[in-house]
Amino acid sequence: MTQQHASPTKDQQEALQKLGEIRGSIDNLDAAMIHILAERFRHTQEVGELKAKHDLPPSDPEREKRQVARLRELAHESRLDPEFAEKFLNFVIAEVIHHHRRIAEGAAATTEPSGE
Ligand SMILES: O=C(O)C(=O)C[C@]1(C(=O)O)C=C[C@@H](O)C=C1
Numbered sequence: 880m881t882q883q884h885a886s887p888t889k890d891q892q893e894a895l896q897k898l899g900e901i902r903g904s905i906d907n908l909d910a911a912m913i914h915i916l917a918e919r920f921r922h923t924q925e926v927g928e929l930k931a932k933h934d935l936p937p938s939d940p941e942r943e944k945r946q947v948a949r950l951r952e953l954a955h956e957s958r959l960d961p962e963f964a965e966k967f968l969n970f971v972i973a974e975v976i977h978h979h980r981r982i983a984e985g986a987a988a989t990t991e992p993s994g995e
Pocket residue numbers: 923926927937938939940942943946971972975976979
């Protein structure tokens with residue numbers, strides 16, 4: 880087989896060095912996001928148990944509307960696409976509601992993979 884790529888030029892070597900540095904920062908931020916999400920799910924687990932114990936509904940659409948409005952505003956201020964922020968929040972909340980329902984059904988709901 881013939882070699883596909885010539886060895887990198889000096890310009891490319893510098894670019895690859897920079898790419899590695901930026902990827903290091905991205906990896907740190909991805910790790911932080913996972914830790915923050917895990918912490919959020921620990922709190923929503925407690926909410927789910929409280930709701931199930933006191934026979935409260937798993938979802939609260941009015942609360943969600945306020946959360947969406949707040950996060951859209953924060954996203955705008957941070958120059959993040961508010962549509963993306965809303966979609967992300969809705970994605971997380973849908974999972975939380977799924978967990979709440981499982982807790983209410985008496986299942987051992989956890990934030991860990993269910994294997995389903
Ligand atoms: O605050 C609640 O009542 C929750 O159950 C938590 C949460 C959320 O993940 O933020 C999830 C579901 C509700 O519809 C609203 C908010």
